[in-house]
Amino acid sequence: MSEPPPILALETVGKSFGAVQALRGVSLDLRGGEIHALAGENGAGKSTLVKILAGVHRPDEGTVLLDGRPREFRGPGDAQQAGVAVIYQEPTLFPDLSVAENIFMGRQPRASFGRIDRRALRAETARLFERLGVALDPDRPARGLSIADQQIVEIAKAISRDARVLIMDEPTAALSGNEVARLFTVSRTLQDQGCALLFISHRLEEIFEICQRVTTLRDGRLIATEDLDGLTPDDLVQRMVGRELDTLYPKQDTTLGDPVLEVSRLTREGVFTDVSFEVRAGEIVALAGLVGAGRSEVARAVFGIDRYDAGAVTVGGRRLSGGSPTAAMSAGIALVPEDRRQQGLVMDGSIERNIGLTTLRSLRRGPVVSHRAERDRAADWAIRLQLKYARLSDAVGVLSGGNQQKVVLAKWLSTEPVALIVDEPTRGIDVGTKAEVHRLLSQLAADGLAVLMISSDLPEVLGMADRVLVMHEGRLAAEIPRDEATEETVMAAATGRTREEAV
Structure with missing residues (x-):
């Protein structure tokens, strides 16, 4: 047959x-x-x-x-x-529609007189989520x-x-x-x-x-x-x-300096509680944990996007005022966000404009931004990060995901930060570009930058971090040095188990 x-x-x-x-x-x-x-x-x-x-x-x-x-x-x-x-x-x-309405857009179950059957819509959506094993409210708006x-x-x-x-x-x-x-x-x-x-x-x-x-x-x-x-x-x-990669995780040995970024007992009610850690010059610290553990929320609070209820953030011994990204940037903190398309880039804007967004003041010549200075800076970073593009004037949206991530990195590295927070630095990036990003982070740390890396990619965490901080349900559950970090020890802390229970 x-x-x-x-x-x-x-x-x-x-x-x-x-x-x-x-x-x-x-x-x-x-x-x-x-x-x-x-x-x-x-x-x-x-x-x-x-x-x-x-x-x-x-x-x-x-x-x-x-x-x-x-x-x-x-x-x-x-x-x-x-x-x-x-x-x-x-x-x-569609951000302003409910989860159920998004799933059945154009195919909503109907009741008498052609009205949408809301009860059936919720029931159908609940059955789908039950099949997937997730707990999402069908009536919840997609926004957020x-x-x-x-x-x-x-x-x-x-x-x-x-x-x-x-x-x-x-x-x-x-x-x-x-x-x-x-x-x-x-x-x-x-x-x-x-x-x-x-x-x-x-x-x-x-x-x-x-x-x-x-x-x-x-x-x-x-x-x-x-x-x-x-x-x-x-x-x-x-x-x-088309070639063999030397190594996917080219971690360089570095001599650690003084603490650069210090977070003390940071708390945001209902999100994370009593979070304390430090990142030293030349160090890559990974913030690991399951999605929803509060990792990105801590990063947003440290950078001043979200306000916190208690605790302190200091850079180089100087305490920052909470809820002020401007203060964080002035102190030398840079944040590469998790969602590069929504939070890190202006997708319709040019490559050169996106790279220059964080340093517009230094690009001014009189009351206007110098297009030549903007282009020269973008060209310099394009070379340094091996960016692949046709023209710097092209919209950043036409680039591949890996090259978009390089543009976000260039935008923040051009501010000459002392501490870099990178949230999911290689999400959706191919293996070749991933190795390039890892090599860049390793080189930045070797040059003395303090790097806080948030990642859901466990091999990336183990391959790149000098220390691993593991969050579980809004709290720091463990601090694991590089030589003790394994998939078992990290996942044990991330799921609320002890190391002995993981063995």
């Missing part, structure tokens, strides 16, 4: 945008009952391929096949009707949801459509370990039901854990489609980048 055709496939597909050829003769087949990985660096063509599968772009050449027959998607609606659902890397929710919760809503929306093909673009980037495990359980359930899943992640351990085959792209070309069984992470990295 012959094997059934793939549910969805591409045959020798090509796509260009002006002079840029994003895809060149790429083929891909997604089979029912299989989780298929798509790997490649930022700029390899993954996003373009996903948008062709989703009906956002139409290929210039090649064929899209649905159940073995040629099919032309004239728009996203055609793809959705064909059973294709996409969860993009960045959530796209964490990135993790926004991602969960997007996943629920896709599942609600009973899709035959589910494309997940970096779905775990902002999820905790427990949430990732829950997502994998749901994914395997869909796989058992005969769905085809395309899984895109820069976390290689996730690819090897959940996927059966992998297709690798590089510079818009198909490198290989192969079984993961028998393949090693090093093999996959070499296919992705």
Whole structure:
């Protein structure tokens, strides 16, 4: 008996945008009952391929096949009707609508006279969340949801459509370990039901854990489609980048100086309590813990975005006034936020303008900002951070995720800080660029900068930190030196267990 055709496939597909050829003769087949990985660096063509599968772009050449027959998607609606659902890397929710309304937008259950059946809407949403194993209020407005919760809503929306093909673009980037495990359980359930899943992640351990085959792209070309069984992470990295990486975590040994950033008994009622730590010159301190433990909230309070109820923040022995980012910047603190698109960049603004935003005063020539000075500074940082771009006047939104993160880093490093807070520095970044960011952080610490790194990526925490501070439910649960930090000791503290219980 012959094997059934793939549910969805591409045959020798090509796509260009002006002079840029994003895809060149790429083929891909997604089979029912299989989780298929798509790997490649930022700029390899993954996003373009996903948008062709989703009906956002139409290929210039090649064929899209649905159940073995040629099919032309004239728009996203055609793809959705064909059973294709996409969860993009960045959530796209309507902030002023409820969670339930976002999930069933345009498909709300109806009562008599065509009115929306609110009770049924809430019940359907509650069933979806129960299936995912999450506790979210269907009536809660989307505005103010964490990135993790926004991602969960997007996943629920896709599942609600009973899709035959589910494309997940970096779905775990902002999820905790427990949430990732829950997502994998749901994914395997869909796989058992005969769905085809395309899984895109820069976390290689996730690819090897959940996927059966992998297709690798590089510079818009198909490198290989192969079984993961028998393949090693090093093999996959070499296919992705076309070279061997010296090391993903190039941590330099440094001589630690005096304390630069000191946080004493910081408390914000209902969010975090009695948090104290210090970061010394030349030191990388990681703030670890599960999503919702209060890590980012502590960083926001230290930088002055959010006010705190008690405690103190000092820089170089000088106490800062709370609730003032201006005071934090003047004291030499820089903050690279978790959500670079919403909080770190003006997406429609140029690369050069984004880099210069934190230092506009020094770029003034008289009453106006000198365009030449702005461009010269941006060009200097572009070289130093090996930024990949066409023109500095291009909108930062056209850059890959890794290069957008470099722009945020350049924006803050240009202020010449003494302490750098980086929240999820490599979220959604490919493995090659991740190594570059790690090398940069290590070099900054070696040059005497005090670095506070917040990360949900446990290998990153273990590979880069001189000390690991672990938060659990708004409190510091443990302080672990580098030579004692392991996955077991960190996760034990993050989940409220003792080290003995973790063994």
